[in-house]
Amino acid sequence: MDTSIRGLVAPDGSHVSRQVFASEDLYRLEQQRIFHRNWLYLAHESQLKHPGDFVTACMGETPVIVARGASGEITASINSCSHRGVPVCRADRGNTSRFVCPYHNWAFSVEGDLVAIPQERKVEHSVDKKALGLKKVPRIESVFGLIFGSLNPDIEPLEQYLGDMRFYMEAFFERFPGGMEIIGTPHKWLLQGNWKLPVENQLGDIGHAPYLHRALMSATPDATQELEDMAVTIVPRAGHAASLKLMSPDADPASFAWGLDRTSPPHMKEYLLDVQRTVAERLSPLQARIKGMSLGIYPNLSLLWGNATLRVSHPRGPGKIEYWSWLVLPAQAPDDIKEMLRGNYSVFFGPGGIIEQEDSYAWSQQLLGSRITYLNDQPYYYGLGMGEETTDPELPGIVGRCYNEHYARQFFARWREDMLGQESQS
Amino acid sequence: MSTGTTDRDLVCRVEQFYYREARLLDERCFQQWLALLDPSIEYLIPSRHVPMPDPGARDTEAFLAVDRELGRSGPDASPLRHDRFLQLAMRAMRPYKVTAWAESPPPRTRRMITNVEVEPLDESGYRVYSNFHLFFSQGGADNHSYIGCRRDVLRDVEGQFRIVRREVITDWDIITGPTMALLF
Numbered sequence: 001m002d003t004s005i006r007g008l009v010a011p012d013g014s015h016v017s018r019q020v021f022a023s024e025d026l027y028r029l030e031q032q033r034i035f036h037r038n039w040l041y042l043a044h045e046s047q048l049k050h051p052g053d054f055v056t057a058c059m060g061e062t063p064v065i066v067a068r069g070a071s072g073e074i075t076a077s078i079n080s081c082s083h084r085g086v087p088v089c090r091a092d093r094g095n096t097s098r099f100v101c102p103y104h105n106w107a108f109s110v111e112g113d114l115v116a117i118p119q120e121r122k123v124e125h126s127v128d129k130k131a132l133g134l135k136k137v138p139r140i141e142s143v144f145g146l147i148f149g150s151l152n153p154d155i156e157p158l159e160q161y162l163g164d165m166r167f168y169m170e171a172f173f174e175r176f177p178g179g180m181e182i183i184g185t186p187h188k189w190l191l192q193g194n195w196k197l198p199v200e201n202q203l204g205d206i207g208h209a210p211y212l213h214r215a216l217m218s219a220t221p222d223a224t225q226e227l228e229d230m231a232v233t234i235v236p237r238a239g240h241a242a243s244l245k246l247m248s249p250d251a252d253p254a255s256f257a258w259g260l261d262r263t264s265p266p267h268m269k270e271y272l273l274d275v276q277r278t279v280a281e282r283l284s285p286l287q288a289r290i291k292g293m294s295l296g297i298y299p300n301l302s303l304l305w306g307n308a309t310l311r312v313s314h315p316r317g318p319g320k321i322e323y324w325s326w327l328v329l330p331a332q333a334p335d336d337i338k339e340m341l342r343g344n345y346s347v348f349f350g351p352g353g354i355i356e357q358e359d360s361y362a363w364s365q366q367l368l369g370s371r372i373t374y375l376n377d378q379p380y381y382y383g384l385g386m387g388e389e390t391t392d393p394e395l396p397g398i399v400g401r402c403y404n405e406h407y408a409r410q411f412f413a414r415w416r417e418d419m420l421g422q423e424s425q426s
Numbered sequence: 427m428s429t430g431t432t433d434r435d436l437v438c439r440v441e442q443f444y445y446r447e448a449r450l451l452d453e454r455c456f457q458q459w460l461a462l463l464d465p466s467i468e469y470l471i472p473s474r475h476v477p478m479p480d481p482g483a484r485d486t487e488a489f490l491a492v493d494r495e496l497g498r499s500g501p502d503a504s505p506l507r508h509d510r511f512l513q514l515a516m517r518a519m520r521p522y523k524v525t526a527w528a529e530s531p532p533p534r535t536r537r538m539i540t541n542v543e544v545e546p547l548d549e550s551g552y553r554v555y556s557n558f559h560l561f562f563s564q565g566g567a568d569n570h571s572y573i574g575c576r577r578d579v580l581r582d583v584e585g586q587f588r589i590v591r592r593e594v595i596t597d598w599d600i601i602t603g604p605t606m607a608l609l610f
Binding site for chain 2: 090091092093094095096183184185186187188189190191192212214215216218322326327335338339342343345346347350351352353354356357358360361362364365368
């Protein structure tokens with residue numbers, strides 16, 4: 001397998017085999033080498049305000065319960081009873097002191113400790129309940145309210161894993177006083193396609209917009225021009241990326257304040273502009289000038305900045321994605337403004353969005369091409385703009401202009417390294 | 427339990443209106459469909475999730491209330507869609523472009539509308555419940571069924587019904603159709 005993986009992705013990421021998106025064997029290996037080894041997004045702290053609050057999540061194919069325990073600490077445990085494996089939690093979210101397995105009613109605390117076996121008193125030998133808790137996710141760390149977990153106990157600290165990606169995350173998640181919060185429950189839908197394609201798309205493929213979305217963008221030719229002139233994709237560390245426009249220091253805040261558009265009523269405009277004017281002082285003058293487009297965190301978390309949506313691309317076989325998409329809004333915004341901001345997401349993205357309707361169609365169509373084994377000797381070309389990426393005097397990371405695919409080359413180079421990882425070490 | 431009308435003529439008119447609406451949508455006449463909408467239309471598709479059972483409501487119908495599973499509106503909800511006329515017009519007009527790639531080729535759809543219940547609200551307004559089965563076929567053998575119910579408010583404007591409000595409730599928590607951006 002090792003030898004064949006080497007040949008699937010060129011070392012510089014410029015060519016990626018179709019099999020990377022369609023092979024069952026590679027998919028199985030990904031579960032071990034990508035999803036068991038990296039930091040994965042689990043939940044947002046705003047969903048777990050009180051002790052006993054929980055939400056369910058997935059780490060690759062592994063179902064987990066993320067909860068705020070009685071002591072206030074955030075924990076995550078695998079959602080499978082230690083007795084016969086049945087999921088102990090069947091709700092998406094809630095508040096509870098106990099999860100009860102339906103099969104024999106073994107009961108677990110919200111932190112995953114086994115607290116009761118109803119049959120225990122009816123048998124003679126005692127059971128060591130301490131050893132039979134739900135298996136814990138060994139590492140949990142948070143940044144800007146985002147909770148990440150890793151199944152790899154030896155993984156580097158999250159801060160190091162993110163590196164300079166934190167700078168771009170902070171520019172979004174701390175932009176508003178009081179930070180951001182998740183609204184409602186995630187929209188989940190099962191898409192045909194490979195989990196890596198939506199990730200790659202939202203990592204930095206800003207150049208697809210004027211083409212795939214021409215039916216929508218043709219009405220605003222200025223937007224395409226602005227994209228080509230100003231938009232950049234920055235890779236602070238291979239696998240992560242931020243796409244954004246850096247506005248000039250004297251740009252009119254009304255031209256880029258987060259959430260603002262031509263339809264915003266006066267009081268909403270005032271609120272959003274007031275916040276924008278404080279960003280330089282609360283964060284930094286450089287972060288204040290960022291008009292963000294998307295953020296991507298390796299391996300499968302994406303944020304669409306202007307459309308207020310956080311999403312995870314969960315793998316469900318080489319040709320299936322369970323896509324989870326959340327609405328994320330400023331926690332302290334007035335209620336009526338929150339309701340108005342909601343449209344920036346649901347009209348365009350999510351299962352009912354007119355832009356994502358086109359994206360998801362393209363992602364499912366890509367799978368058809370990836371399954372043509374006769375073309376296994378014709379890898380996909382990822383070389384656009386190769387070598388044109390550079391550094392920026394202000395922004396941390398490697399910067400490429402619109403249409404430079406360096407973000408994807410870096411992603412697949414890291415994927416290749418991960419997939420080779422264990423065997424090359426042993 | 428609220429009582430629906432037994433006015434056969436009224437029920438028949440409402441059914442005929444829905445059949446015609448379904449035919450317009452299946453024949454891809456989305457622009458003509460827009461004419462069936464009241465300009466003030468509110469078109470809502472709530473999100474749906476699996477909540478934790480509420481032990482306090484046990485032994486009552488509230489224990490299994492469908493509403494607990496829906497995210498409709500308000501600052502804590504994230505409905506799948508909350509469209510007004512403008513957004514519906516965007517959706518209706520988009521497919522008629524050469525560059526509307528998600529409709530190239532256009533999906534083949536067939537809508538079955540059943541279980542129509544009509545409740546008069548006032549002189550010209552009606553609350554109407556209906557179920558739908560939308561068959562969706564686009565790419566070869568990749569076919570999908572969308573099943574759900576609609577809760578509408580219709581208004582009789584000079585003998586023609588107009589849709590003032592529509593709520594579409596689907597029966598899945600993980601959406602298995604390719605898109606919810608369709609006109610239900």
